[in-house]
Amino acid sequence: MLELAILGFLYDAPLHGYVLRRHIAALTGHVRPVAESTLYPAIKRLEKAGLLVRATEPGAVAAPRHVLRLTEEGGRELRRRLAEPAQREITDENHWFTLLAFLRHLADPAAQAAVLRRRLAFLEEPASFFYEGDRPLSAEELEDPFRRGILTIARATSRAELAWLRDTLASLGRAGR
């Protein structure tokens, strides 16, 4: 998830670590802050894998900056990760939102639509949080107000996302033709 965000932000423009960190904090930090001690090793991993290169520049304000630039291999890897996400990237909302934030980098509308359809299929699976045996329980059947809240909120999210997915798939379909 973090690596995807790094690749995604660098795809648009080279950045140094500190600014990259603020971008990531704006995107996911509200929900899940990213520690510096996670970001810098992640950058090093990507560098080691040949997905980005670092160039030292004198710091505009303070210490010298390491400006990060995506390599061609890095761009390919980003597109690969966007086009063929692991199932976790589809099901976990945190991961999914990160993926969505960069899905425009996938040039082909058909490829974008294919990813959206995987999410659609996931959301259309019947699933609950609470079961009585194998039978899923609805919000109305629960006495616990907190568990009822979970189902109520999840249902509202799901409804909004399904509507958006169908709209967007329709307009991608038009664009693809």
Add this chain to the structure above:
Amino acid sequence: MLELAILGFLYDAPLHGYVLRRHIAALTGHVRPVAESTLYPAIKRLEKAGLLVRATEPGAVAAPRHVLRLTEEGGRELRRRLAEPAQREITDENHWFTLLAFLRHLADPAAQAAVLRRRLAFLEEPASFFYEGDRPLSAEELEDPFRRGILTIARATSRAELAWLRDTLASLGRAGR
């Protein structure tokens, strides 16, 4: 999050690992599956910490079961984690839902309300995913349909959750008096 789920499920009734795993899978597994190699070490951690005890029983179907039972210390620890969650448990939806699923184990309505108010405060903070400088961008301002989707979905979720939170806080207030 996993440890909270284990403590939460065992608070109601003793279970053995295999059944516990199915409970957890129903609760969070749709979004984020739990590997056995994560669950069993987690159980051992909790046992080592004195939060639960294991009793071997002959297996009903196959191998012998280790029935897990919460100790008093375990019950206290669960209530402590529910009453004083880390900020991550409040902000990350996955964690938050897990917490909500067991919040009823907190006997005092005032303590339950205090936790809900922390979530309410978090949701009421102005926050976006995308900024132009320091100014948050609204869905309407975004050209990217995918980023617009993120904001649309997040807004729907937030609205549903705020409504539920206010309702529930109101009825907890009545109950508390």
Add this chain to the structure above:
DNA sequence: GCACCATACATCGGTGCCGAGGTATAGCGT
């Protein structure tokens, strides 16, 4: 003059988590 904060990068130890693989028993189909 000094504290404090923002910028900018880095290391280290600890820990939670995961995939791959292993061990066993029992039942079902072929």
Add this chain to the structure above:
DNA sequence: ACGCTATACCTCGGCACCGATGTATGGTGC
């Protein structure tokens, strides 16, 4: 007889992540 699936538990290696801490510089407030 053989494979398959479900039950039931476990270990190991690897890795992502985090908090704490360190090292600089330069600007702001008092």
